[in-house]
Amino acid sequence: MTDHRALAQWIAGYRRAWESNAPADILALFTEEAEYRTEPYSDPWTGHTEILAEWLSAADEPGETSFEWTTLVRDDQVAVVEATTVYALGPRYRNLWVIRLAPDGRASAFTEWWMEEPGEA
Structure with a gap:
């Protein structure tokens, strides 16, 4: 449940x-076969070994x-942040995350x- x-x-x-x-901190976030996408259409990093290396x-x-951060949407299966x-020493970024949490609290x-936010004119 994504409470x-x-x-x-x-x-x-x-x-x-x-x-x-x-x-240990990185791997604690993800199930063993989790998929991590750095962009919505990119090939995922799959599993602990690839997620950690990347x-x-x-x-x-x-x-x-x-x-x-703030929650935009949350239900039993997914959260959008x-x-x-x-x-x-650099830019500001706006992020949109889609997170699917497994019952144990790790992301599947x-x-x-x-x-990147546009610079000042």
Whole structure:
């Protein structure tokens, strides 16, 4: 069930993994056969081995970002989250996440859309 508390715990875990890049933190987010898409039409990273390798190949440095989020839609099977990511020395991104949580609170599927906000005129 994708209740608010389960979703908030998952996102807190995602931020913890984002900041630590620790394999245990990353793998704790996903079921063993989860699919992670970095864009809606991209081929997914499938399973723990591929998710971990791809995550670490694109890892941000700890403390590099701030992050705020809000739930747009949530039901028993899926949550849609809108977020803003701000890089300390770089751009701001708007994010849209679709998260399917398994009964144990890990994601079985995760898809993200991220768009850089236009610069000031």
